[in-house]
Each structure stands twice: as structure tokens, then as C-alpha cells.
Amino acid sequence: xxxxxxxxxxxxxxxxxxxxxxxxxxxxxxxxxxxxxxxxxxxxxxxxxxxxxxxxxxxxxxxxxxxxxxxxxxxxxxxxxxxxxxxxxxxxxxxxxxxxxxxxxxxxxxxxxxxxxxxxxxxxxxxxxxxxxxxxxxxxxxxxxxxxxxxxxxxxxxxxxxxxxxxxxxxxxxxxxxxxxxxxxxxxxxxxxxxxxxxxxxxxxxxxxxxxxxxxxxxxxxxxxxxxxxxxxxxxxxxxxxxxxxx
Amino acid sequence: xxxxxxxxxxxxxxxxxxxxxxxxxxxxxxxxxxxxxxxxxxxxxxxxxxxxxxxxxxxxxxxxxxxxxxxxxxxxxxxxxxxxxxxxxxxxxxxxxxxxxxxxxxxxxxxxxxxxxxxxxxxxxxxxxxxxxxxxxxxxxxxxxxxxxxxxxxxxxxxxxxxxxxxxxxxxxxxxxxxxxxxxxxxxxxxxxxxxxxxxxxxxxxxxxxxxxxxxxxxxxxxxxxxxxxxxxxxxxxxxxxxxxxx
DNA sequence: ACGCTCCAGGTTGTCTGACAACTAGCGGCA
DNA sequence: TGCCGCTAGTTGTCAGACAACCTGGAGCGT
Numbered sequence: 001x002x003x004x005x006x007x008x009x010x011x012x013x014x015x016x017x018x019x020x021x022x023x024x025x026x027x028x029x030x031x032x033x034x035x036x037x038x039x040x041x042x043x044x045x046x047x048x049x050x051x052x053x054x055x056x057x058x059x060x061x062x063x064x065x066x067x068x069x070x071x072x073x074x075x076x077x078x079x080x081x082x083x084x085x086x087x088x089x090x091x092x093x094x095x096x097x098x099x100x101x102x103x104x105x106x107x108x109x110x111x112x113x114x115x116x117x118x119x120x121x122x123x124x125x126x127x128x129x130x131x132x133x134x135x136x137x138x139x140x141x142x143x144x145x146x147x148x149x150x151x152x153x154x155x156x157x158x159x160x161x162x163x164x165x166x167x168x169x170x171x172x173x174x175x176x177x178x179x180x181x182x183x184x185x186x187x188x189x190x191x192x193x194x195x196x197x198x199x200x201x202x203x204x205x206x207x208x209x210x211x212x213x214x215x216x217x218x219x220x221x222x223x224x225x226x227x228x229x230x231x232x233x234x235x236x237x238x239x240x241x242x243x244x245x246x247x
Numbered sequence: 248x249x250x251x252x253x254x255x256x257x258x259x260x261x262x263x264x265x266x267x268x269x270x271x272x273x274x275x276x277x278x279x280x281x282x283x284x285x286x287x288x289x290x291x292x293x294x295x296x297x298x299x300x301x302x303x304x305x306x307x308x309x310x311x312x313x314x315x316x317x318x319x320x321x322x323x324x325x326x327x328x329x330x331x332x333x334x335x336x337x338x339x340x341x342x343x344x345x346x347x348x349x350x351x352x353x354x355x356x357x358x359x360x361x362x363x364x365x366x367x368x369x370x371x372x373x374x375x376x377x378x379x380x381x382x383x384x385x386x387x388x389x390x391x392x393x394x395x396x397x398x399x400x401x402x403x404x405x406x407x408x409x410x411x412x413x414x415x416x417x418x419x420x421x422x423x424x425x426x427x428x429x430x431x432x433x434x435x436x437x438x439x440x441x442x443x444x445x446x447x448x449x450x451x452x453x454x455x456x457x458x459x460x461x462x463x464x465x466x467x468x469x470x471x472x473x474x475x476x477x478x479x480x481x482x483x484x485x486x487x488x489x490x491x492x493x494x
Numbered sequence: 495a496c497g498c499t500c501c502a503g504g505t506t507g508t509c510t511g512a513c514a515a516c517t518a519g520c521g522g523c524a
Numbered sequence: 525t526g527c528c529g530c531t532a533g534t535t536g537t538c539a540g541a542c543a544a545c546c547t548g549g550a551g552c553g554t
Contacts, residue, residue, distance in 0.1 A: 052255075073424070073426065082484060085486075179320065179480060183474065185449065204431045238422075
């Protein structure tokens with residue numbers, strides 16, 4: 001499955017694993033490019049391309065004439081720049097992910113959903129509402145919308161803890177990336193009831209639009225997270241490099 | 248100054264400019280690698296390395312045998328993955344950034360600051376507190392801490408709207424990246440007073456640790472943003488690629 | 495007229511080899 | 525002892541070649 005990726009992507013993935021597993025610790029110097037390439041029986045150019053990817057991700061930094069070094073960065077929990085699902089999010093805390101109060105139906109698209117999915121307002125779209133639980137405790141109230149001709153309400157329901165992403169993937173709609181907007185908020189009456197908290201409880205809301213590599217928006221989601229359930233982190237690059245602000 | 252960067256970084260920067268300025272629109276196909284390289288009188292491998300960087304950043308996507316295409320992604324406002332200062336943040340909304348209630352002093356490091364800066368608890372550190380305004384309206388309450396032997400309280404004050412980053416840079420401490428944690432919150436009495444809002448007002452708090460490329464933590468900051476002042480967005484990669492969850 | 499196959503050109507992916515630019519440490523020399 | 529310069533090692537760039545793959549059109553058969 002991962003062999004379908006190009007060679008440099010596989011090599012990059014292997015290097016990420018070495019760093020993530022601790023075999024390469026922060027500050028360590030990587031073996032030289034020719035050495036890394038020879039070990040794996042690939043050309044230096046492919047190895048070099050893989051290292052370039054990791055450099056861009058901020059995992060390593062190169063010093064001309066000296067070597068390539070693993071950068072110091074803490075192990076991130078719930079890195080916002082990665083598009084994981086809520087299940088993985090819960091699982092990463094060591095708790096058991098579950099689903100409650102799942103409903104799936106055809107609804108008239110709310111304005112912001114219609115706009116994001118690029119369909120006329122009021123178009124019928126598939127909606128999936130779920131309350132996600134961690135060890136049985138409700139922690140996230142999620143709503144997903146997608147075009148009815150992409151996934152029907154029936155296909156959306158019964159996923160269990162399965163990801164909507166994989167369901168879309170089976171229809172040839174591979175989610176390439178998403179754009180998320182983060183806002184704080186207080187629980188309204190309905191959300192409070194669904195999450196079993198007091199009305200006005202503190203929430204972190206993530207509105208997200210997922211799209212394919214062709215730029216087709218295929219999934220809109222709104223997640224209300226209990227404030228004390230998770231801590232979201234993100235690595236912010238610059239201003240050392242690429243600090244320019246255009247326009 | 249940008250010529251000190253390696254060639255592929257310059258080429259990548261030029262390509263980013265082409266995309267950002269709209270000369271290359273989403274969905275457009277880039278000229279072929281040999282063509283791009285020939286136009287700029289560089290080798291294909293350097294051009295290719297630059298494109299690899301943009302691919303990793305998500306600006307373009309390559310299709311084997313077909314070409315390289317500009318990905319469709321909205322212009323992001325306040326992209327969290329970029330480490331801009333609060334001044335740039337305010338300026339990007341078209342409002343005039345300002346500073347109020349600036350105080351700078353030597354304080355005993357709070358536990359989480361001491362831990363982040365890797366100094367013993369209670370060590371004296373420089374603290375800079377500022378209320379940032381947009382067209383005169385208070386919108387962000389920020390506090391910065393750094394080691395006293397890096398920047399004294401006197402050096403921290405009087406920056407005007409200048410960035411703490413540039414002050415650190417003049418001491419050879421170039422901030423390479425930061426790690427931010429995002430949490431929702433309600434204004435306590437003091438923050439409410441400083442921001443001139445009701446106690447309990449909705450806030451988005453960003454705790455951040457900035458470090459050099461060597462991994463030395465040089466700056467800790469805590470920003471309380473008024474909930475309705477800004478919308479923070481972030482591009483989330485995957486699960487199309489690199490969706491694996493390790494451990 | 496329509497649909498299918500096959501082919502040729504174009505593009506990205508990978509390989510090989512070479513040299514330039516730069517770093518860091520070691521040893522000789524004053 | 526302290527400085528200089530050299531050398532081995534590493535990353536940066538170049539050049540050329542071929543493989544793998546996609547796309548559109550020509551040509552053919554129905």
C-alpha cells in the first residue's frame with residue numbers, strides 16, 4: 001500500500017520513523033547522503049529528495065559542508081497540521097474512542113456548507129452527526145456534511161468508528177488536505193445536552209473543509225471539543241526562514 | 248540577503264511568489280521542469296529540489312507523466328503554521344496596530360516558563376507585558392518571557408511595535424520555529440480589565456515556545472486573543488499522504 | 495459516424511558520475 | 525603556545541541518460 005508512493009516518499013517515511021522512534025535523537029547527525037543511499041541501495045538523488053522533504057517539514061536541518069542534523073522539537077500531541085480523525089485523536093490520549101447519538105440524514109445545506117461544497121444553497125446534502133466519546137465520556141460533538149451524490153446518508157451511517165475519509169476514498173475521493181478554522185465558544189443548549197455539560201461550557205470549535213488534490217471540496221465538518229479534553233498544538237515556522245508577509 | 252540562501256531556496260521563493268501573486272493560478276499546470284530550469288539557467292536537479300519543497304508545503308502537486316499543478320487552496324488569513332508577530336496579525340486585517348499598557352520588569356519565572364526556558368524555578372527572567380490594539384481597540388493581551396542574560400527588561404521595553412524577534416536576532420538568537428498550544432478560555436478579572444471587556448469574556452489563548460535551530464528555547468509567550476477579533480486557520484495535511492499514526 | 499486500439503510525444507521519477515563550495519579538525523610551523 | 529594552512533568529509537549543483545507513466549490523436553474496424 002505504501003509502496004504505491006514514489007520512492008522518495010517511502011524513504012522520507014522511513015526517516016520520519018527513525019526520528020519518531022528515537023533511533024535518531026534531536027541534535028544527532030545523520031549519516032552522510034551517500035552512506036544513507038548506499039545502505040538502501042538507492043541513488044543519492046532519491047535519498048537527497050527525501051531529506052529535502054524532511055527539511056521542509058522541519059524535522060532536520062542541513063549545514064553545507066558539515067552534515068544534516070535532527071532538529072530539536074518536542075514530540076507534538078495532536079499536531080493541528082496533520083489531518084487525523086477524531087478517533088485517532090482520542091486514541092492518542094490512551095482512551096477508548098466510541099460513538100454515541102449517531103444520526104444520519106438528508107438535509108438542506110446550511111449556507112456555509114453550501115458555499116464550501118460549491119452547491120446552491122438549500123441543496124440536499126448528506127449529514128452525519130455524532131457524539132464522540134473517550135472511555136464513554138462525551139468529548140466531541142461532530143457534524144459532517146458531504147454531497148449526496150458523493151456519499152448517501154446510508155453510506156455515512158454505520159461507519160462505526162471508521163473514518164469518513166476511508167468511505168470517501170472508496171468512491172475515488174481521496175482527501176488531500178483540509179483547511180481548518182479555530183474559534184473558541186460556549187455551548188448552546190443543544191450542544192450542552194449532547195455533550196452532557198452545563199450550558200455555556202467552554203468549547204473549542206474546529207470548522208474544516210477537506211478537499212482532494214484537484215481542489216474539489218468533498219467534506220465539511222464542524223467539531224465542538226470540550227475545552228479540557230484535548231490540547232492542540234502546532235509548529236509555527238519562521239521567522240528564521242520564510243518570514244516574509246506578502247501583499 | 249536572500250542570496251545567502253541556497254539556490255533551491257531562492258528558486259522555491261520565486262515560485263511561491265508566482266503562485267501568491269496569481270501569475271500561477273490554482274489548477275494551472277507549471278511549465279515542465281527542464282523548461283523552468285532552462286529559463287533560469289539552472290540545472291534541472293536544482294529546479295526539481297525547489298519544486299519538491301513547494302510540493303511538501305502543499306502549494307503544488309505532481310502527477311507522474313503528466314505535469315506539476317498548482318493546488319487549489321484558499322488564501323489563508325492568519326495561518327497558524329506561520330510564526331508572525333501580533334503586529335503583522337493586526338495589520339493583515341487592515342487595522343492599525345498599536346501598543347498600550349506596556350510594562351517590562353525582572354520577575355521570578357513561573358513554573359511553566361522556567362521549564363520551557365530550561366532554567367531553575369524562580370530564576371529571574373525578563374518579562375514584557377503588552378496590550379495590543381487594533382485601531383485603538385484592545386484585542387490581545389500578551390506576555391513574553393526570556394532569559395535575563397539574553398535580553399534585559401530594558402532591552403525588551405521600548406521596542407514600540409517592533410518585534411521581540413528582531414531584538415533577539417541582534418543578539419545572535421535567531422528564532423527558527425515555535426511550538427504553540429491553543430486553548431479556549433474565559434477572561435479572568437485582570438485580563439478583562441486590561442482588554443476592557445466583561446469578566447468571563449471569550450478568549451483564545453496561544454501559549455508558545457520559540458526556539459533556535461539548535462533547539463535552544465529563547466522565548467516563551469502567552470497571548471490572550473479576544474474571540475471575535477481574529478479567525479485563525481491552518482492547513483491540515485493528509486490523510487492522502489503521511490496519514491500513519493505511529494507508536 | 496462511432497468506438498476502439500495503438501502509438502508517439504511529453505513529463506515526471508530515478509540513476510550515475512562528477513565537480514564546486516564549504517566545514518571542521520588536525521598537524522606543522524613560527 | 526598560538527596561529528596558519530591543509531586535508532578529508534559533507535552538502536550543493538551540474539550534466540546527461542534512461543525508465544515509468546500519462547495524454548491525446550491517428551488510424552482502423554465496425
